[in-house]
Structures are given as C-alpha cells and as structure tokens.
Amino acid sequence: MSDRQIFGGEHEHTVSVLVYNKPGVLRKIAGLFSRRGFNISSITVGDGKDPGLSRLTIVVTGDDKVIEQIQKQLYKVVEVVKVSPIDPKHRVEREMALVKVRLDGGEKIELLQLVEIFRGKIIDVSNEGVIVEITGATSKVEAFIKLLASSHKIIEIARTGKVAMNRWESSYNGEGS
Amino acid sequence: MLFEALLHEKVDTIFGIPGGAIISVYDELCDYQDKIRFFLFRHEQGATHAADGYARSTGKPGVVLVTSGPGATNTVTAIATAYMDSVPLVVITGQVPTSMIGTDAFQEADVTGITMPITKHNHLVTSIEELPRVIKEAFHLATTGRPGPVLIDLPKDVQIAEGEFNYPNDIDIPSYRPTTRGHPKQIKKAMELLKNSKKPLVIVGGGANLSGTMDLVNAFIDKFGIPVVHTLMGHGVNPRDERLYFGGIGMHGTVYGNYAVTHSDLLIALGVRFSDRILGNPKKFAPGARIVHVDIDPAEIGKNVRVDVPIVGDLKSVLKEFLNFDFETDFSEWVKELQGVKERFPLGYRKGKYIKPQYVVEKASELFPDDTVVVADVGQNQMWVAQFYRFKHPRSFLCSGGLGTMGFALPAGIGAKIGNPNREVLVIAGDGGFQMNIQELMTINRYKLPVKVIILDNNALGMVRQWQQLFFKCRYSATLLDDNPDFAGIARVVGINARRVEKPEEVDAALEELANSKSPTLLHVLVDPRENVLPMVPSGGNLAEPLTDAPLDSGIVEKIRGGSDE
Numbered sequence: 001m002s003d004r005q006i007f008g009g010e011h012e013h014t015v016s017v018l019v020y021n022k023p024g025v026l027r028k029i030a031g032l033f034s035r036r037g038f039n040i041s042s043i044t045v046g047d048g049k050d051p052g053l054s055r056l057t058i059v060v061t062g063d064d065k066v067i068e069q070i071q072k073q074l075y076k077v078v079e080v081v082k083v084s085p086i087d088p089k090h091r092v093e094r095e096m097a098l099v100k101v102r103l104d105g106g107e108k109i110e111l112l113q114l115v116e117i118f119r120g121k122i123i124d125v126s127n128e129g130v131i132v133e134i135t136g137a138t139s140k141v142e143a144f145i146k147l148l149a150s151s152h153k154i155i156e157i158a159r160t161g162k163v164a165m166n167r168w169e170s171s172y173n174g175e176g177s
Numbered sequence: 178m179l180f181e182a183l184l185h186e187k188v189d190t191i192f193g194i195p196g197g198a199i200i201s202v203y204d205e206l207c208d209y210q211d212k213i214r215f216f217l218f219r220h221e222q223g224a225t226h227a228a229d230g231y232a233r234s235t236g237k238p239g240v241v242l243v244t245s246g247p248g249a250t251n252t253v254t255a256i257a258t259a260y261m262d263s264v265p266l267v268v269i270t271g272q273v274p275t276s277m278i279g280t281d282a283f284q285e286a287d288v289t290g291i292t293m294p295i296t297k298h299n300h301l302v303t304s305i306e307e308l309p310r311v312i313k314e315a316f317h318l319a320t321t322g323r324p325g326p327v328l329i330d331l332p333k334d335v336q337i338a339e340g341e342f343n344y345p346n347d348i349d350i351p352s353y354r355p356t357t358r359g360h361p362k363q364i365k366k367a368m369e370l371l372k373n374s375k376k377p378l379v380i381v382g383g384g385a386n387l388s389g390t391m392d393l394v395n396a397f398i399d400k401f402g403i404p405v406v407h408t409l410m411g412h413g414v415n416p417r418d419e420r421l422y423f424g425g426i427g428m429h430g431t432v433y434g435n436y437a438v439t440h441s442d443l444l445i446a447l448g449v450r451f452s453d454r455i456l457g458n459p460k461k462f463a464p465g466a467r468i469v470h471v472d473i474d475p476a477e478i479g480k481n482v483r484v485d486v487p488i489v490g491d492l493k494s495v496l497k498e499f500l501n502f503d504f505e506t507d508f509s510e511w512v513k514e515l516q517g518v519k520e521r522f523p524l525g526y527r528k529g530k531y532i533k534p535q536y537v538v539e540k541a542s543e544l545f546p547d548d549t550v551v552v553a554d555v556g557q558n559q560m561w562v563a564q565f566y567r568f569k570h571p572r573s574f575l576c577s578g579g580l581g582t583m584g585f586a587l588p589a590g591i592g593a594k595i596g597n598p599n600r601e602v603l604v605i606a607g608d609g610g611f612q613m614n615i616q617e618l619m620t621i622n623r624y625k626l627p628v629k630v631i632i633l634d635n636n637a638l639g640m641v642r643q644w645q646q647l648f649f650k651c652r653y654s655a656t657l658l659d660d661n662p663d664f665a666g667i668a669r670v671v672g673i674n675a676r677r678v679e680k681p682e683e684v685d686a687a688l689e690e691l692a693n694s695k696s697p698t699l700l701h702v703l704v705d706p707r708e709n710v711l712p713m714v715p716s717g718g719n720l721a722e723p724l725t726d727a728p729l730d731s732g733i734v735e736k737i738r739g740g741s742d743e
C-alpha cells in the first residue's frame with residue numbers, strides 16, 4: 001500500500017480513519033503519532049456520512065512495518081471505529097490551497113493563464129494582488145505553487161491537506177470505508 | 178450516585194486521599210462504610226500502587242479515588258506503572274467545576290491530557306446523566322482485552338448534580354471488541370510446527386498471569402513435554418515435571434534459559450511482548466527459531482520480532498484449542514541438552530563474610546508458604562528475587578516490570594495484603610527504592626496489616642552502581658547511600674516490629690521470626706554492598722554471550738560503611 005517512495009523502505013501512505021466525534025479524540029490520535037514516533041505529513045478532519053462520526057485522512061511516511069503498527073495502534077484508541085488504508089493505485093485524492101499573490105505590474109496576464117491551465121479560481125482581488133483557489137491531487141497543487149513561485153511573489157499559502165477515497169474498482173474496498 | 182455505580186461493579190475496596198475537588202464524594206462515602214472498605218494512604222502514588230498490587234494479586238480491578246490537580250498528578254507514576262504492565266485500574270480524579278475548566282483555577286490540571294498516553298482510556302465526565310454509562314465502560318475497558326488503567330475525571334459540579342440512576346446492564350462499544358478466539362488455521366499451523374519441531378520452547382509472559390491461565394499453560398507443557406522459560410512477568414509457571422523448567426530469560430536470565438532461546442527451533446510465546454530486556458540484540462535473538470506468538474493485543478504481534486505464526490486471542494481459549502490436539506512428542510534429547518547446560522552453568526553466588534542478598538532471598542523462598550505474594554521493588558533486589566525465589570503459583574510475584582518504578586514494592590505489597598488477607602505478603606526492597614514510598618509504613622500500622630518486609634540494604638542505588646562498576650570504570654556518580662538511616666528504628670517508631678540484621682549467622686533465625694510473625698514485621702538486612710546481579714547480558718547484547726562473572730569491587734565497602742565493617 002505504498003504511495004510514493006521516499007527513501008530506502010520508507011513510503012508515503014494514506015489512511016482514512018473513522019472515529020467517534022468525542023472531545024479529545026483528535027488530541028488522542030495526534031498524541032499517539034508523536035508518542036510512537038510516526039511522522040504525519042498531513043491530517044484532515046471533517047464530518048463523514050453518519051452523524052457523530054468524523055473522518056480523518058492522515059498521510060504518513062514510514063516503512064511497511066511502521067504502517068502496520070500505525071493501523072494496529074490506531075485501533076487501540078477506543079474511539080476509533082475503522083482504519084482504512086487508501087489504495088495507491090485506485091483512488092481519488094484532492095486537496096485545496098489558497099494562495100495570496102502580490103501583483104506589482106505586468107504579470108497579470110501570465111497569472112491568469114496559469115490559473116486557467118490549472119483550473120483554479122481567483123476569489124479575491126485588490127490593487128495589491130489576488131487570492132487564488134486551487135484544487136486537485138497533491139502533486140497538482142504543488143506543481144501550481146512551484147510555477148507560481150517562480151514568476152510571482154507569494155505572500156501566504158493555506159493548504160487543507162489531503163482527503164482521499166478508494167475508487168469503486170479498488171480491491172481495498174472489501175476491508176475499506 | 179458514584180458509589181451505587183461502583184457497587185454494581187462489585188467494588189468493595191477503594192484506595193485514596195481526599196481533597197477539595199472530591200470532598201462531596203468522600204462525604205457520600207460515609208453512607209457506604211458497611212459496603213465499601215476505604216484505605217487512606219499517605220501519598221496518592223502509594224494509594225495507586227496499592228490498588229495496582231491489589232489488582233495484580235487478585236485479578237480484580239483496583240479502584241483509586243483522589244482529588245484534582247496535585248492529587249491527580251501524584252497518581253501519574255503509578256498509573257504509568259500499571260499501564261506498562263497491563264494492570265486493570267479505575268482511577269477517579271476530582272476536577273474543578275465544568276464552568277471553571279480552562280481558567281487555571283485553583284488545583285486545576287489537565288488530567289485527561291496528562292494521562293492520555295499512560296491510560297488505556299480516559300474520560301472527562303460532563304454530565305451526571307452519562308456517569309453510570311461512563312463507569313460501566315471504564316470497568317469493561319479496564320478488565321477486558323488487554324487490561325489497563327482507565328481514568329475518569331469527575332468535575333465538582335457533576336459530583337453534586339442530581340440525576341436519575343439507571344445503571345446499564347450491558348455494554349456495547351462498537352469500536353471496542355477485542356478478539357478472543359484465536360484463528361483456527363493459525364492454531365493448526367502452530368501445532369503442526371510443534372509436531373515437526375526438535376527443539377521447541379515455551380516462553381511464558383505476564384499475559385499468563387493476567388489472564389489467569391497458568392494452569393492451562395502448565396497442562397500444555399506437561400502434555401507435550403516442552404521445556405519452558407519465562408519472562409520477568411511470567412513467573413509462576415510450574416510444570417508437574419520440574420525437569421522442564423529452565424527459569425527466566427533476558428538481561429538477567431539464566432545462562433541455560435537464554436541458551437534454550439538461542440538454540441531452539443520453535444518458540445511458542447504465550448502472552449509475551451518481547452521487550453528489549455528479553456530480546457537483547459533483536460537481530461541475534463533466537464536465530465534458528467520459528468516464532469509462534471499468542472497475544473490478545475494484535476499490536477504486540479510483529480512489533481519487536483518477526484513472527485511466523487501470529488495468533489491473536491485470549492490465552493485461555495487458545496490454550497484450550499492447543500490441548501485438543503493429540504500427537505506423540507519426544508523432546509527428551511533437547512531436554513537432556515538443556516539439563517547439561519544447566520549443570521555446567523547453574524545460577525549461583527559466592528559465600529563470604531558479608532550477608533549475601535541472594536542467600537536471603539533463597540532462604541525466604543524456603544521458609545515462606547508456596548502461595549505467598551512476593552512483591553519486589555526495582556533494581557538488584559528485584560533481579561535477585563526473580564533469580565533465587567522459586568515461584569510455584571500464578572500472581573505470586575509482583576513487580577514493576579515495564580516501567581521499573583522504584584518505590585513500587587511497599588505500597589503494592591499493602592494492596593496485595595488488603596486483597597489477600599489469608600496469604601502471606603512479603604515485600605523485598607532495596608534501600609533506595611524503599612525510601613521512595615517509605616511514608617506508607619504508616620499505612621501498614623494504621624490498618625495493622627501483617628505485611629512482612631525485607632530491606633536488602635547495600636548502601637547504594639545498587640543496580641546503577643553495578644552498571645557504573647561494569648561500564649563506567651567504577652566511577653560511582655551519585656549512587657552510594659552512605660547516610661542511610663536505621664530502617665528498623667524508623668519502623669519501630671511507626672509501630673512496626675523490626676530487627677536489624679548485620680551478620681550472616683543471624684539471617685536464618687531472623688527470617689524464621691519474620692515468616693512466623695503474626696504482625697507487621699520488618700527486617701533491615703545489611704547485605705554485601707559489592708554484590709552484582711549475574712549473569713548479565715548488557716543492553717542490546719547477544720543472549721548467547723552473557724557476562725557470567727565480574728570481580729567484586731572491595732573499595733566501596735570502606736567508602737560507604739567506613740572501616741568498621743571490614
């Protein structure tokens with residue numbers, strides 16, 4: 001279930017975790033990761049399908065043994081209902097970023113082109129600059145930011161972190177969501 | 178309402194100390210005196226270790242009741258101790274009123290935050306309506322699956338709120354359903370391996386004590402004639418055929434026990450978590466063995482060692498399945514090989530002109546009844562008890578294994594005595610650790626509990642001193658306790674019989690007196706301060722290469738006892 005090779009046996013993995021939405025549960029999970037020395041690259045939380053339950057999408061790096069431990073340790077948190085690994089091959093993933101860009105002069109056209117190519121949106125405009133919304137797979141968001149940074153002055157970036165789901169065709173669905 | 182709920186959970190014993198944020202609960206306690214025995218301790222750490230000793234020795238959950246802030250934080254070391262050794266506790270802490278939470282109110286502490294990593298579960302109660310369910314869940318979580326401490330933080334306003342009392346009969350936490358039955362396919366695979374093995378070895382861990390399955394473990398060993406070793410927490414295994422018993426393994430395991438692990442071709446690990454103290458160097462651990470690992474906690478399987486046959490389940494049900502198999506086995510060659518190693522490298526120590534701590538333990542083991550609960554502290558004393566006391570019953574050896582908490586023995590021994598009024602309880606502690614909860618001598622006297630105590634006084638933080646001798650060129654940095662008080666004198670002032678023992682020829686009589694006494698009694702034994710715990714596999718070392726001998730450093734005798742002892 002490896003997403004992206006980092007180095008050696010280390011990979012980036014995505015897990016989707018369904019939890020009871022009780023006070024302190026986020027803290028428990030975040031605490032578990034730091035205590036056991038697991039590296040979180042991103043974590044998102046939001047309501048899921050059922051009331052009272054929340055869904056977390058966690059992106060972590062580690063070798064396969066670490067990932068197995070993460071899943072087992074997550075299950076030991078009493079509020080955790082379900083831990084579903086996300087299929088690296090058959091999945092959809094999205095994240096969103098807001099990027100505040102300063103515009104000093106003539107680069108406006110260039111910016112508009114870039115936003116269009118990446119199917120982003122300009123959602124705030126002023127004399128000083130704009131705010132761009134961009135949505136897509138993490139790699140797309142990152143590519144956009146990189147290109148933008150090479151030609152413009154980025155003032156601020158806010159990213160949501162990734163949400164992900166196994167595709168219908170994924171074999172992970174049996175044990176999954 | 179709290180006590181009604183506790184009565185539903187068959188709680189009849191509580192340990193604790195009151196305070197402002199739990200005062201109304203303590204007031205209510207007055208009305209339950211005929212149903213619930215309450216034991217007041219002199220420190221919340223003591224109360225919590227006592228609840229732990231009660232739980233370890235009886236199998237029932239220990240219940241602790243303390244106040245907010247400092248009362249709660251004082252329990253932390255003891256909760257962590259119980260957590261590491263999977264001991265069921267329910268710790269109830271007072272909390273400032275809900276309206277004041279987060280304001281840094283007097284004696285407010287974020288107790289659920291602090292104890293999150295050292296509890297199986299914790300919960301801040303926000304309304305009286307949820308209290309019965311929270312209590313029910315707490316006991317369920319603490320005692321089922323892999324047991325552990327659960328903490329309930331109870332704000333002052335919730336304590337006094339009125340509400341209808343409806344105790345739930347059943348509990349169902351969909352996100353918490355421990356696997357109890359081992360997978361039949363894996364069980365079959367394990368038994369196939371056993372059938373084809375030439376050198377199998379059973380490793381018994383703390384899980385066998387916690388699950389109350391030592392009888393089944395013994396039966397399994399006897400049925401198939403498999404040699405057995407155990408971890409520090411797995412003491413109490415006692416096959417009918419004594420020749421199959423090869424003692425403890427790990428850092429201070431026997432040479433033959435560690436040899437058995439190293440040369441086995443099949444390890445059957447029962448309720449073991451393969452800690453670093455057992456493995457030594459994980460890469461060199463049991464190089465020729467397939468590993469069958471039975472544990473209730475799936476996260477333990479494959480965590481520290483590679484496992485060939487994982488069996489997640491309750492030992493009781495898995496062992497019963499094992500016992501359903503019938504086939505002939507003959508491991509006599511292997512047993513003979515191990516017996517040979519045992520004869521060549523027996524556990525031992527040299528006699529001398531000072532009292533040998535090992536002898537004291539060995540002799541106590543002879544004199545005290547078989548079902549005595551022995552509670553060791555941490556350090557050399559703990560290892561000597563583990564090596565030289567022969568335990569024949571489950572739940573008869575208690576100590577802080579995972580956390581290694583000095584100061585555990587005295588209060589845990591008190592808790593064990595409270596839970597087992599008809600069994601002898603013998604506390605064996607070093608001089609350093611004994612002083613870490615020495616205040617609980619007052620508790621022994623307060624309740625006139627006939628706990629027996631031996632202090633093995635080597636005028637040192639002995640285990641650390643040993644490491645300094647062996648690995649730090651005898652630089653005894655902050656480990657010599659040349660200013661120890663007269664412990665027997667202290668005990669007598671508190672109202673406890675006590676005797677100071679200085680000469681080898683006095684030991685037998687003093688121990689007999691201790692074993693026969695009907696009242697609380699303490700022996701302050703001045704032992705050879707030079708003694709080391711051997712054999713020893715240094716941290717991360719290979720179990721096959723133990724250190725079996727080390728010179729005694731005679732220089733320290735003068736340093737700590739002056740010239741007069743020579």
Ligand SMILES: Cc1ncc(C[n+]2csc(CCOP(=O)(O)OP(=O)(O)O)c2C)c(N)n1
Binds near residue numbers: 558583608610633641
């Ligand atoms: C609370 C605590 N503090 C420090 C330690 C570190 N430590 C481990 S063994 C030991 C020495 C114990 O000395 P003593 O209680 O006299 O027992 P001995 O080893 O001499 O038998 C120390 C300080 C510990 N285990 N627990």
